[in-house]
Amino acid sequence: MAIPHTEMSGAVVxxxxxxxxxxxxxxxxxxxxxxxxxxxxAESKLALAGSGFVIFIVLFxxxxxxxxxxxxxxxxxxxxxxTPGGAHLLGCDNLGYDTLGxxxxxxxxxxxxxxxxxxxxxxxxxIYGAASGFIGGLVDSLMMRIVDAVLSIPYTLVIIVLVVIVxxxxxxxxxxxALIYWPQPARLxxxxxxSLRTREYVQAVKVAGGGRSRAMFRHIMPNAIGVIIVQATxxxxxxxxxxxxLGFLGFGLPPPTTDWGSMLSQGLNFIxxxxxxxxxxxxxxxxxxxxxxNFIGDALRDAVxxxxxxx
Amino acid sequence: xxxxxxxxxxxxxxxxILVTVGTFSLLHAIPGxxxxxxxxxxxxxxxxxxxxxxxxxxxxxxVQYSKWLWQLLHGNFGYDISVHAPVTTLMVPAAVRTIxxxxxxxxxxxxxxxxxxxxxxxxxxxxxxxxxxxxxFIGYGAPTFFVGLLLINWFSVEVHLFPLYNxxxxxxxxxxxxxxxxxxxxFVAFALWSRFMRSSVMDNIIQDYVRTARSKGASERxxxxxxxxxxxxxxxxxxxxxxxxxxxxxxxxxEVVFNYPGMGLLFVQSAxxxxxxxxxxxxxxxxxxxxxxxxxxxxxxxxxxxRVRYT
Numbered sequence: 001m002a003i004p005h006t007e008m009s010g011a012v013v014x015x016x017x018x019x020x021x022x023x024x025x026x027x028x029x030x031x032x033x034x035x036x037x038x039x040x041x042a043e044s045k046l047a048l049a050g051s052g053f054v055i056f057i058v059l060f061x062x063x064x065x066x067x068x069x070x071x072x073x074x075x076x077x078x079x080x081x082x083t084p085g086g087a088h089l090l091g092c093d094n095l096g097y098d099t100l101g102x103x104x105x106x107x108x109x110x111x112x113x114x115x116x117x118x119x120x121x122x123x124x125x126x127i128y129g130a131a132s133g134f135i136g137g138l139v140d141s142l143m144m145r146i147v148d149a150v151l152s153i154p155y156t157l158v159i160i161v162l163v164v165i166v167x168x169x170x171x172x173x174x175x176x177x178a179l180i181y182w183p184q185p186a187r188l189x190x191x192x193x194x195s196l197r198t199r200e201y202v203q204a205v206k207v208a209g210g211g212r213s214r215a216m217f218r219h220i221m222p223n224a225i226g227v228i229i230v231q232a233t234x235x236x237x238x239x240x241x242x243x244x245x246l247g248f249l250g251f252g253l254p255p256p257t258t259d260w261g262s263m264l265s266q267g268l269n270f271i272x273x274x275x276x277x278x279x280x281x282x283x284x285x286x287x288x289x290x291x292x293x294n295f296i297g298d299a300l301r302d303a304v305x306x307x308x309x310x311x
Numbered sequence: 312x313x314x315x316x317x318x319x320x321x322x323x324x325x326x327x328i329l330v331t332v333g334t335f336s337l338l339h340a341i342p343g344x345x346x347x348x349x350x351x352x353x354x355x356x357x358x359x360x361x362x363x364x365x366x367x368x369x370x371x372x373x374v375q376y377s378k379w380l381w382q383l384l385h386g387n388f389g390y391d392i393s394v395h396a397p398v399t400t401l402m403v404p405a406a407v408r409t410i411x412x413x414x415x416x417x418x419x420x421x422x423x424x425x426x427x428x429x430x431x432x433x434x435x436x437x438x439x440x441x442x443x444x445x446x447x448f449i450g451y452g453a454p455t456f457f458v459g460l461l462l463i464n465w466f467s468v469e470v471h472l473f474p475l476y477n478x479x480x481x482x483x484x485x486x487x488x489x490x491x492x493x494x495x496x497x498f499v500a501f502a503l504w505s506r507f508m509r510s511s512v513m514d515n516i517i518q519d520y521v522r523t524a525r526s527k528g529a530s531e532r533x534x535x536x537x538x539x540x541x542x543x544x545x546x547x548x549x550x551x552x553x554x555x556x557x558x559x560x561x562x563x564x565x566e567v568v569f570n571y572p573g574m575g576l577l578f579v580q581s582a583x584x585x586x587x588x589x590x591x592x593x594x595x596x597x598x599x600x601x602x603x604x605x606x607x608x609x610x611x612x613x614x615x616x617x618r619v620r621y622t
Binding site for chain 1 (some may be wrong): 322325329334341452460557559567578581590596597
């Protein structure tokens with residue numbers, strides 16, 4: 001998260017410095033702004049805990065399977081419903097898959113879909129929103145009506161239709177979630193663009209003979225990046241939840257692919273049989289991951305807002 | 312104001328046309344479409360062709376669309392071939408049930424969330440605030456179906472406190488069965504409203520008019536309830552309008568979990584049997600509800616907040 005932020009802020013400095021008076025002072029400023037943003041972010045213990053958990057869960061899903069090696073393709077059926085302990089730390093599910101190992105594999109899919117869907121939706125939405133706000137006039141008006149149209153259809157209905165049309169896979173699922181999510185960042189970034197495009201440094205691009213796309217990609221987008229990143233953080237949590245809802249409704253990733261939501265909804269079939277290890281670990285992982293991303297997003301928003309206030 | 316309302320109304324029409332065109336083409340992209348769903352997988356090409364001719368599915372899509380739209384303008388949502396009845400015979404009672412659930416659930420969320428949000432903002436960073444924040448973040452991060460099934464397991468299966476909803480009996484004959492779905496609904500809604508109210512009050516509490524009220528000697532109770540509360544409530548109206556699609560989306564998971572025969576459950580069942588007319592009708596109806604709700608929220612906003620000047 002921090003890496004693109006730094007790069008983009010750097011781009012602002014090099015571009016803005018020649019046009020602004022007293023460039024030396026300004027070139028020192030963004031770093032301190034960034035640091036101030038970081039201080040606001042770090043003030044929130046919840047956000048730090050959330051970041052820690054996200055790092056842990058990424059390691060758990062991608063490094064975990066190399067340490068805790070389990071068979072996740074074929075499986076001995078006699079292991080079915082084995083209780084936690086011994087060789088299977090969190091027991092086995094109804095097909096004999098090791099639950100802990102399956103949580104890692106499922107987490108890879110949940111997180112991949114969550115992160116990539118958020119990235120695609122926010123990138124597209126940001127470009128769309130910036131273009132709409134920057135062009136203005138009738139085009140802006142029409143582009144925003146399309147956003148309104150997508151936003152006014154309940155998203156679960158759309159995504160169910162999409163999944164019925166195209167058989168779901170990890171890749172199509174990313175596309176589908178992005179397809180229903182992009183209007184939110186688009187609307188936000190458009191609002192941001194409308195306020196940014198009147199700033200002197202954006203006007204200066206025009207005076208200096210720079211084109212529209214230069215103003216948009218080199219000046220407006222880097223300055224709207226805070227808003228975009230905040231939205232993207234929430235989008236990760238939302239995407240993971242949408243994926244798990246689809247898994248529950250029976251429109252999720254087809255087996256043997258699985259995600260936390262599908263695992264949870266399968267486990268919930270056994271809720272009255274006392275197989276707690278099929279339910280609570282998957283449920284807790286979804287909740288904690290989503291809560292962590294929400295904590296991070298909240299603190300990032302505070303950090304970005306403090307940056308904006310001092311600008 | 313009148314000009315704004317006229318423009319807003321025209322925008323609404325554009326959005327409605329975009330939505331109907333979008334959903335109509337999307338649903339007719341389902342492979343095989345309606346005819347396959349009716350005739351089954353063994354239908355011969357000749358059978359398909361004759362049924363298509365009979366129902367007019369062989370016509371170009373824009374002809375089908377204009378016919379369908381013409382019927383819609385007359386209040387005819389379509390004819391469901393698979394159940395041989397107008398779509399409305401199933402959809403209208405389902406819509407009523409969904410509205411009952413959504414309205415009571417949202418009201419519960421508002422009644423709990425708004426006072427709690429105010430309390431949290433006034434007593435921010437205290438133990439109560441932190442606990443409430445934690446709970447509302449769980450409301451954000453927990454999959455709705457998980458919450459619903461846990462509640463069923465705890466309060467219907469283990470402790471026989473609330474009976475499960477029985478499809479066969481009329482809705483109002485079993486009010487206790489509605490408690491758990493409404494609580495599930497309210498839990499998700501409360502998370503949204505308490506967070507929103509908390510930040511709204513915190514934004515208002517630093518405004519100049521609050522300082523003025525305090526310096527004039529108004530009691531803290533009067534400052535909060537007479538000034539801050541009323542001003543913080545204004546954006547709630549807008550958010551209520553904007554969150555309508557989310558409210559209706561949320562109904563899908565809850566209705567499936569509790570086997571509550573509303574529009575969400577009907578939609579999922581239609582999707583599983585590729586009942587295109589029903590899916591189309593439900594999508595259009597929910598979208599129209601959303602669009603009208605948004606329009607009302609915007610108008611209410613303009614009426615409530617004299618600072619808003621639409622030109």
